[in-house]
Amino acid sequence: MRTLKTLFENNTRWADGIKEKDPLFFSKLSKQQAPQYLWIGCSDSRVPANQIVGLLPGEIFVHRNIANLVVHTDLNCLSVIQYAVEVLKVRHIIVCGHYGCGGVKAAMENKDHGLIDNWLRHIKDVRSLHRSELNSLRNESDRYSRLCELNVVEQVFNVCKTSIVRNSWKNGQELSVHGWIYGIADGILKDLDITVTNEDEAREVRGKK
Numbered sequence: 001m002r003t004l005k006t007l008f009e010n011n012t013r014w015a016d017g018i019k020e021k022d023p024l025f026f027s028k029l030s031k032q033q034a035p036q037y038l039w040i041g042c043s044d045s046r047v048p049a050n051q052i053v054g055l056l057p058g059e060i061f062v063h064r065n066i067a068n069l070v071v072h073t074d075l076n077c078l079s080v081i082q083y084a085v086e087v088l089k090v091r092h093i094i095v096c097g098h099y100g101c102g103g104v105k106a107a108m109e110n111k112d113h114g115l116i117d118n119w120l121r122h123i124k125d126v127r128s129l130h131r132s133e134l135n136s137l138r139n140e141s142d143r144y145s146r147l148c149e150l151n152v153v154e155q156v157f158n159v160c161k162t163s164i165v166r167n168s169w170k171n172g173q174e175l176s177v178h179g180w181i182y183g184i185a186d187g188i189l190k191d192l193d194i195t196v197t198n199e200d201e202a203r204e205v206r207g208k209k
């Protein structure tokens with residue numbers, strides 16, 4: 001119980017498997033990381049970044065929190081974005097939400113969840129912003145799925161509004177911000193088609209809504 005033996009056994013098997021295919025894999029990787037992507041996703045155990053997009057260690061920089069939120073005062077998330085953009089010089093920031101997100105569900109309820117309600121408040125704000133569209137949907141499950149999508153859209157805008165991303169565009173750095181959503185029921189990713197690649201586009205998409 002103290003050592004979680006199975007996990008260590010799994011780890012040895014996993015590392016051996018990788019070394020079998022490429023004996024130098026870990027020693028090469030230990031010298032540097034040069035990922036092209038930053039993934040901002042939900043902490044949900046069913047949405048593991050590397051596996052979903054088939055990438056190996058070293059290929060994707062990851063930040064996960066409940067309901068994949070990008071909050072302007074969250075130093076944790078902002079530090080990840082800064083390091084990814086300024087030091088690693090990733091080419092793509094992907095905000096990936098998922099249908100059936102427990103955080104989004106909890107934000108739709110009128111229940112007391114304790115401390116986490118302060119975090120979920122950000123999703124409630126997204127809901128308020130899109131109240132008329134959400135109210136036009138026929139049933140609760142459609143509203144739930146749409147709010148999962150709209151939450152991604154708003155977080156993409158939040159990424160674009162950071163001084164880090166705006167400065168990188170100003171400096172001519174190539175950087176795209178994407179909004180995706182993942183289906184935990186079928187394992188399939190969907191592009192929400194809101195990719196933003198420069199300040200003009202960011203202004204344009206913000207103006208549209």
Ligand code: CO
Nearest residue numbers: 042044101102
């Ligand atoms: Co979630």
